[in-house]
Amino acid sequence: MMFSVLRVLVPIILALVVGGLILLALGKDPIAYYEYVLQRGLFSWSGFQQTIIRAAPLLLIASGLIVAFRAGIWNLGVDGQFLLAAVAAAALAPILITALPSWLTIIICCVVSILVAALWSLIPAFLKAQYGLNEIVTTLMMTFLGISFANVLVKLPFNDPTNSVPQTEILPVADRLGRLFDTTIHSGIIIALAAVFLVHFVMTRTSFGLRLQIVGANPRAARHAGLNVGRLTYATFALSAGLTGLGGAVEILGVWGTMRADWNPAYGLLVVPLVFLARFNGIAVIGFTLFFAILMIGGESASRRLGVPNFYVLVLVALLLTFLALVEYLDHVSRQRKKA
Amino acid sequence: MDGLFTEAFVTSLFFGAVTVGIPLLLAGIGEQISEKAGVLNIGLEGMMLMGAYGGFVTAYYSDSFWLGFLVGGVSGMVVASLMVLFCVFLSMNQIVIGIALTIGVEGLTALLHHFQFSRTYPRLSEVPSMDIPLLQEIPVIGHAFFERHAIVYLAVLLVVVVAWLFKRTHVGLNLQAAGDKPAALDAAGVDVKITRAAAVLTTGFLAGLGGAFMANIGAGLFVPFMTHGNGFIAIVLAMLARGHPLWVLFGATLFGVSLALTTALQVAGVNIPTDVVQMLPFAMVILVLILFARHSYLPPALGLPYHRGER
Numbered sequence: 001m002m003f004s005v006l007r008v009l010v011p012i013i014l015a016l017v018v019g020g021l022i023l024l025a026l027g028k029d030p031i032a033y034y035e036y037v038l039q040r041g042l043f044s045w046s047g048f049q050q051t052i053i054r055a056a057p058l059l060l061i062a063s064g065l066i067v068a069f070r071a072g073i074w075n076l077g078v079d080g081q082f083l084l085a086a087v088a089a090a091a092l093a094p095i096l097i098t099a100l101p102s103w104l105t106i107i108i109c110c111v112v113s114i115l116v117a118a119l120w121s122l123i124p125a126f127l128k129a130q131y132g133l134n135e136i137v138t139t140l141m142m143t144f145l146g147i148s149f150a151n152v153l154v155k156l157p158f159n160d161p162t163n164s165v166p167q168t169e170i171l172p173v174a175d176r177l178g179r180l181f182d183t184t185i186h187s188g189i190i191i192a193l194a195a196v197f198l199v200h201f202v203m204t205r206t207s208f209g210l211r212l213q214i215v216g217a218n219p220r221a222a223r224h225a226g227l228n229v230g231r232l233t234y235a236t237f238a239l240s241a242g243l244t245g246l247g248g249a250v251e252i253l254g255v256w257g258t259m260r261a262d263w264n265p266a267y268g269l270l271v272v273p274l275v276f277l278a279r280f281n282g283i284a285v286i287g288f289t290l291f292f293a294i295l296m297i298g299g300e301s302a303s304r305r306l307g308v309p310n311f312y313v314l315v316l317v318a319l320l321l322t323f324l325a326l327v328e329y330l331d332h333v334s335r336q337r338k339k340a
Numbered sequence: 341m342d343g344l345f346t347e348a349f350v351t352s353l354f355f356g357a358v359t360v361g362i363p364l365l366l367a368g369i370g371e372q373i374s375e376k377a378g379v380l381n382i383g384l385e386g387m388m389l390m391g392a393y394g395g396f397v398t399a400y401y402s403d404s405f406w407l408g409f410l411v412g413g414v415s416g417m418v419v420a421s422l423m424v425l426f427c428v429f430l431s432m433n434q435i436v437i438g439i440a441l442t443i444g445v446e447g448l449t450a451l452l453h454h455f456q457f458s459r460t461y462p463r464l465s466e467v468p469s470m471d472i473p474l475l476q477e478i479p480v481i482g483h484a485f486f487e488r489h490a491i492v493y494l495a496v497l498l499v500v501v502v503a504w505l506f507k508r509t510h511v512g513l514n515l516q517a518a519g520d521k522p523a524a525l526d527a528a529g530v531d532v533k534i535t536r537a538a539a540v541l542t543t544g545f546l547a548g549l550g551g552a553f554m555a556n557i558g559a560g561l562f563v564p565f566m567t568h569g570n571g572f573i574a575i576v577l578a579m580l581a582r583g584h585p586l587w588v589l590f591g592a593t594l595f596g597v598s599l600a601l602t603t604a605l606q607v608a609g610v611n612i613p614t615d616v617v618q619m620l621p622f623a624m625v626i627l628v629l630i631l632f633a634r635h636s637y638l639p640p641a642l643g644l645p646y647h648r649g650e651r
Contacts, residue, residue, distance in 0.1 A: 022448075022451075026451065026455055027455075074435060076439075123626060123630070126630075127629055127630070133629065134380075134579070136382065136435065137572065137575055137576055137579065138626070138629060140569070140572045141569075141572065141573075141576065141622050141625045141626055141629075142622075142626065144568075144569045144572070144618075144622045145619055145622040145623055145626065148615045148616075148618040148619040148622070149615075149619060151615040152613065152615045152616060152619070155613060155615065156613075269439060269442075269443055270443075272439060273439075273440075276436060309450065309451060309454045311446070311447045311448075311450035311451045311454065311564070312447065312451060313447070314443050314444070314446055314447025314448075314450070315444055315447035315448055315451065316447075317440075317443055317444075317447075318440045318441070318443045318444025318445075318447060318448075319440075319444065321436055321437075321439065321440035321443070322426070322437065322440045322444075324436075325426065325432040325433055325436050325437060325440070326426070326430070326432070328432070328433075329430050329431070329432050
């Protein structure tokens with residue numbers, strides 16, 4: 001237990017230290033930066049609420065990635081899936097709300113978003129299942145395509161011309177996802193937590209999850225064991241993209257109420273390291289996502305106040321990934337030594 | 341539609357195709373060398389972007405395009421050396437490190453650019469061209485192909501050199517063995533890790549060069565995140581080319597034309613939103629993959645670290 005805590009803490013600390021040195025080299029005070037980030041992202045009430053709000057889409061993306069990674073599938077097409085699902089929710093909600101109650105509107109939008117994202121992942125799934133084509137490359141291609149396609153959709157068919165910038169029709173605040181108690185936090189966080197727990201349960205406690213894990217560990221052995229690897233591949237892609245799509249819907253229905261052209265938070269590749277850090281464990285990922293949400297919210301304030309652009313968070317994520325892999329490697333080596 | 345295909349239209353189409361195609365060609369050839377040796381270089385995008393930044397800054401301050409290309413290539417190589425250290429020597433996960441390198445370079449170059457130029461985007465001076473006598477006189481294609489910076493001709497020459505290297509030399513055989521059956525290469529007395537390291541470093545240089553070309557010749561300036569997925573397109577090109585450098589040239593040309601088409605259409609007065617333009621190359625890749633996927637080929641030991649004596 002002690003050891004596994006260390007294995008997680010050491011990469012984080014190393015990343016923060018090396019990142020701090022980079023800040024120092026750029027002439028900024030790292031201590032002041034980190035302090036400000038913590039202050040804005042965690043210890044102020046408004047910042048804390050924003051952090052929780054931000055955690056909702058991140059957690060949904062993370063749960064989608066856990067399904068994929070555990071099944072040995074590298075779904076790196078998160079951003080495209082997320083944005084197209086967001087467009088679907090943003091375009092549909094204002095139309096439905098004129099005829100239906102808001103709870104039904106929200107449910108239908110979420111379902112449609114899930115389906116849109118799952119459909120978008122069909123091509124990489126087909127190429128993987130049929131020809132064994134590397135899904136890293138295909139999902140990345142689909143994500144670049146999806147980002148532009150989402151923009152085209154917002155600018156042309158779903159554009160609401162009454163606004164000055166291209167964006168979809170706005171869903172009234174009263175009809176969005178409900179708020180929790182007296183806060184500004186919307187109920188998306190509940191949906192996200194439920195999704196994470198559900199995914200964790202399915203992957204670790206059900207035969208379906210076990211099958212996916214076998215495919216992930218060794219596709220050839222899975223085939224020998226009589227599993228339909230092709231069908232499981234489609235299922236993995238659909239689930240992974242669907243959860244990501246739900247994230248897009250929650251972000252639109254909970255926070256924005258509309259989708260603007262050129263809006264792309266690019267959460268995809270940023271959530272990947274969190275899922276790794278958590279070793280594909282759904283419970284652990286919650287902690288890391290909160291940590292990261294603090295970093296993002298605090299970092300956004302810091303970029304306005306301290307003049308450290310938000311790109312710095314990208315550097316931090318890269319350092320985190322690298323040190324994580326390094327610690328993993330050292331751990332592996334020491335175990336090999338013990339064996340020998 | 342007859343009126344569309346004027347001489348100006350076709351000329352700008354070809355000219356743009358070369359400008360866009362050369363970075364893809366350089367990076368694609370580079371990736372092919374890595375893949376052949378058994379390293380899936382997902383960090384290619386990062387290497388290109390670092391090359392774009394290093395190449396631009398050098399050319400901007402030194403006023404020398406050649407120095408810019410050299411430093412661009414070396415910048416790509418520096419990123420590649422991290423890949424070598426982590427993935428070849430320490431056998432760490434190639435995909436995780438590849439993603440880390442790309443994200444890290446994206447953040448780092450954007451930060452550096454911010455602190456150097458703030459929100460301004462200074463331009464380089466006009467690109468000096470090396471005109472090929474007689475050939476430059478050819479109508480339509482003369483300007484597009486034979487009035488270019490000398491690096492363009494070198495890039496095309498590289499295809500021939502690499503093809504020869506793969507086919508006729510020991511170096512090529514060693515590379516192939518490192519990807520197909522590393523244990524056999526080891527048994528033959530050649531160090532697998534050194535072979536792979538050399539391959540990845542070469543890839544880094546070529547990708548960096550491609551990035552520097554994008555910044556210095558293609559755009560004339562540096563913008564954060566400017567490689568916009570080109571590194572990943574190059575990976576696809578290398579995958580589909582099944583180890584043949586000439587096919588990378590063919591693929592890069594195809595892509596170049598599809599990308600340049602939209603710019604050329606705008607020259608011709610047809611108005612197309614930029615988002616549609618940006619979709620084209622990726623839609624092309626997907627289409628090509630669906631049609632020709634069963635023909636793509638990757639070496640058996642791709643992505644797997646090599647440990648002597650391990651089965």
